[in-house]
Amino acid sequence: MTRGDKQQRRAPVDYVEGIGSFLLDVLGVWSFKMYNVFGQLVEVQACIVEGCTSEFLLGVDFMKAHEATMDFSKNEIRYAKDGRKVVIPFKTFDKCGKSRIAVVRTVERARLTKWAVTPMQVSVTAADGEKGIFIPNKNCSAVMLAMTVTEARDGKAWVPVIYANGGRVKLPPQKELGTWVPIDDDMKVLSLNGEMTRERLGEWIRDLSITSDEPLENEDEVDIRTKDAGGRALIMQLLRVYRNVSTNAGDCPPATALDVEHHIDTGNVAPIMLKRRRQTQTEDAIIDDNTEKMLKAGVIEEGNGDWGFPVVLVRKKD
Template sequence: MLAKGVKIDFTACEMKWYEAETKKVVPFQCTKNGGTNDKLAKDRLVRRAKVQTQTCRNVELAVAAPEGTVGIFTPARRVEPHLLLAPTLTTVRDGKVVVPILNLVGRMSKLPSREVPGTWAPTAQDMTALEMTGEFGRDKVKQWLDGWCTNVEPLSNEAELQLGEMSAEDKELLLKLLRNYPTLLEPGTGCPPMTTLDVEHEIYTGNEAPIKVRPRRHAHEDQKVIDEQVASMLNDGVIEWSSGAWGFPVVLVKKKDGMCIHYLESMRL
């Protein structure tokens, strides 16, 4: 240890040294009067990890704790809001614990090795972890659905539903529940209806003068698309006629939704 220049950090419970240009970090556990220290411990990624777009990946974290110790991983506040970590009850295996990381956005995220995503603490001896009691077993769920779901008619698009990797028994239970809400998954045309919640969105303009921007010039085919979209939204109750002093142009974008409204001027108020 002296030859390698090992530094012992009793605060972080880590030994650190360099081999060539590679930094080595080995966690250890402190004991007091023959017993283990139950304080929070930092955990580090064992190796570099890549979390693909909109996926959940299990990553290994190095923890200084005896084999088989049960503890709770508590995530730290991250700079990246799209990476979701949750408190996880884990068991130490070979000096490592496994926690899931969920990537919520449409790009891949890289996690460098030795990163500290949170803290890990062993559970107290008098703490009992809750386990599944069987209330959501297939038999009990089937009994509940039999007494509550009365509609047995198949859905209009039941053969086209993609339910993923499920057993035949689980699919039958899910379909039985969905048949009780026949309009939930029926394919529809036009825009989604206006929300039924008592919520209104208001842009506070203060004493500013009304802004009215001239309409953009569009090709004949583009203008036809705009007219069709506006007529569809008026018919579905998504928008309503207005004769106010405020006016903003329609901007066609490359989206399956069709178009959007350019509110940039009002957002600057």
């Protein structure tokens, strides 16, 4: 109330009914200008009720004027202003009085450096000092996120973000990254059991193959972007185990050791009929030669049936 401006107009009601059917006087209408966790300006005109001067409710008139959407699955109010999306997070509780799961978004535009771990602030609907579990979405474009236990401060929390590709990438503000699960008093966060220590990882890699200690042919040319000697040794051991992945066995790129099959269920749908694309004999020879090379290298395999080729070629009738 001390941060708002009283409006010189009559309140729409003189009193409201509180808990226990007590009537509470309406002191007047105040105008407030606030900034949400994303730094966006939110203007509200609210009725101040006697005895409730520290908080107020957003009514139907606010939602109608802004054409706002209240999303209880993500715990946020969204509306558009001047071509930009405004998001107001809010907190909900279940029947037992426990906080519900809420969506997590980036607070501001973030620039990520390649091959590095970058701490980034995200929005959380939690009180100061409250701990929760950040669970990332399955698809977060080019970045990698991990489940993290973090603590909220001023509606924000820090989570680690990994960008493993080349160049730089920018994450836009208000990008949905995952969900926030509050940690209740009956939940206990367990510490690591020591199975992921560097020594245990080294033993696990050595158990994968007896070739983990045999040097690669071009080991001096391998570029491992880490200055930690122990980390470089573990990555080099792993590359030695899967040396066939990076070995060029012929005219085709190196094949992985993974047995991947991709099945497309076409049902009773007939193959697509397309006109034959006319091309020169030299182009036909190049296509046939590359196809033979890929078949011999195991990159592709021969398909049988009507759907063995993406389309069925037919001759044009004169």
